[in-house]
Amino acid sequence: MGRLWDAYLGTRRPDPAVQAVTAAELREVLLAVGAADVPFTVGEAGGRGADLVASWQVTEPPTGSGPxxxxxxxxxxxxxxxxxxxxxxRAMDEQWAVTRAGAPPGRTVQREHGRGPIRRVQKEWSYERGPDGSRQKVVSFDLHVTRDMKDPLRDAVLAAGWTWRGARKS
Structure with a gap:
């Protein structure tokens, strides 16, 4: 059951040949990941049961018109x-979603919150007529949180010789 749970939470272990760095060095490595060319930030967690927090805010393209x-x-x-x-x-994932209505968006119509492994892949597309008159799929929004946010953090932890363990509670 332990291996199944580890697989669900995304636990990864480093190569045994990799020499582990100190906690202070790992902290600096993770902060540097957030300073690199990535769409998220990494900073101090300010308590709250964690040392660091990686955060990414995304506003999806609007759908519909008027009210x-x-x-x-x-x-x-x-x-x-x-x-x-x-x-x-130990990494705990958390996500929030706020849906706003109107033009411009102002009124909040729905809120969502969740904890646990982020396995979010989202694509939005539409079909439009191409220059030759054929119907073509046009991708307007593509979000891969697992790949774009978690992978650089996990890769940095594994390269530092530490284990990445998914957690349900911080």
Whole structure:
């Protein structure tokens, strides 16, 4: 059951040949990931049961028009707690979604919140007529949170010789 649970939570272990760095060095590595050319930030968590937090805010393209217009604002966070004694980083995913209505969007019509592994892949598309008159699929929005946010953090942790362990509670 332990391996199944680890697979669900996304636990990864480093290559045994990799020499583990200290917790202070790992903290600097993770902060540097957030300073690189990525769509999210990494900063101090300010307590709250974690050492660092990676955060990404996304505003999806609006749908509809006039009073029926809807726009979703999403916030994804990965709370990171460093456990030096076990050389592991415990990562808890959290996400919020706020749907606003109207043009311009102002009135909140729906709120969502969730904790647990982020496995969000979203694509929005429409079909339009091409220059030759044939119907073509046009992708207007593509969001891969797991790939774009979690992978750089997890890769940095594994390269530092630490274990990445998914957690349900921080």
């Amino acid at each position: 029926a217009r809807r726009q979703v604002e999403r916030t994804f966070k990965i709370w990171l707690r460093l456990v030096p004694g076990e050389r592991e980083v």
